[in-house]
Amino acid sequence: KxxxxxxxxxxxxxxxxxxxxxxxxxxxxxxxxxxxxxxxxxxxxxxxxxxxxxxxxxxxxxxxxxxxxxxxxxxxxxxxxxxxxxxxxxxxxxxxxxxxxxxxxxxxxxxxxxxxxxxxxxxxxxxxxxxxxxxxGKTSKAPSLDKKISLILKHILQIHDFYGHKMGTQLSRKHIFWYSMHLDQEKGSDFWPNINRVSNHSEQYLKFHDFLYSI
Ligand SMILES: Cc1cc2nc3c(=O)[nH]c(=O)nc-3n(C[C@H](O)[C@H](O)[C@H](O)COP(=O)(O)O)c2cc1C
Incomplete structure (x- = not known):
């Protein structure tokens, strides 16, 4: 309270x-x-x-x-x-x-x-x-899309590994949402309904992988 x-x-x-x-x-x-x-x-x-x-x-x-x-x-x-x-x-x-x-x-x-x-x-x-x-005092660019994608995928794999497949898949959802929206808001919004109910960790990873390389 x-x-x-x-x-x-x-x-x-x-x-x-x-x-x-x-x-x-x-x-x-x-x-x-x-x-x-x-x-x-x-x-x-x-x-x-x-x-x-x-x-x-x-x-x-x-x-x-x-x-x-x-x-x-x-x-x-x-x-x-x-x-x-x-x-x-x-x-x-x-x-x-x-x-x-x-x-x-x-x-x-x-x-x-x-x-x-x-x-x-x-x-x-x-x-x-x-x-x-x-x-x-100098501004710097974010890494290239390719570099971002490989780090993002590594992050998802590590979440699955660290938390286990069930909880890791659940916890990855918010990151997948945030990463997708950050990289491409329009495509990210369309992609979200396809991925947010996926409960198998490999399927989640593969779908997200394909999405990232379609941007
Ligand atoms: C998803 C999310 C979870 C948060 N969880 C906590 C929390 O557990 N404890 C806390 O003190 N603040 C929490 N916050 C508040 C943030 O730490 C921060 O104070 C607030 O979002 C303002 O900073 P920002 O404008 O940089 O987001 C959370 C914010 C978000 C968006």
Whole structure:
């Protein structure tokens, strides 16, 4: 009930949970949160301080309130504010979709890193492109389609191998969807109904293989 970002309403409970977790483990504990639960209650800076004071080693902030869900744009003022009041590393998150945007957010907030979610779905190469831009100031191209395809197929094989055929086939579906949509939205949408119910791992792999080489 009070899980996830709803927990931000109860700062005392947040503090108790942080203390318990930090005391229970011998590894660094990090905390990720939204900016607050709604526009009137953006208490991420207060929680950031509580977190730092109780042993959290790194913070990640998604620049939206809970009430916003995924609506509107992520803002980075709260990240900037938090960066100004804690000394542990702060990671900025939300709506970062390009190398240029990543650089802008880092410069504006002073954050130590950026975290990417949706923009990497089907496009993990973006992470390398961002890293390259931040470290060298130069933009770089994504790999060729052929290179992408061989890595994508390797990824699917590894999922089947690691999770086993049944669960691996189920878990591959979202990646197949994201990769297909990333490579060709129109063909990807047409392909999806043909593949999403396939339950045999070899059939899934072969159908996806043929789709990729038809792009
Ligand atoms: C499929 C999916 C699963 C997610 N799962 C989690 C999760 O388990 N824990 C969490 O803190 N955030 C989760 N998020 C939120 C993201 O970590 C991130 O904060 C949010 O998507 C905003 O970043 P983005 O604009 O780069 O996607 C998830 C997001 C997506 C799209």
């Amino acid at each position: 009070a899980a996830g970002s709803a927990l931000m309403k109860n700062e005392k409970l947040v503090e108790d949970i942080i203390k318990s977790v930090v005391n229970a483990v011998n590894i660094p504990v990090t905390l990720k949160m939204r900016t607050g639960w709604n526009e009137e209650n953006k208490n991420a800076p207060t929680i950031a301080k509580i977190a730092e004071d109780n042993g959290i080693k790194m913070l990640a902030i998604h620049g939206r309130t809970r009430a916003q869900k995924y609506n509107g744009d992520a803002e980075y003022d709260t990240v900037k504010k938090i960066k100004g009041i804690v000394s542990i590393p702060v990671v900025a998150n939300g709506d970062i979709t390009s190398a240029e945007k990543a650089k802008k957010v880092l410069d504006y907030t002073g954050a130590d890193a950026v975290m990417l979610g949706r923009a990497t779905q089907g496009n993990p190469w973006l992470v390398g492109q961002i890293n390259n831009y931040i470290t060298t």
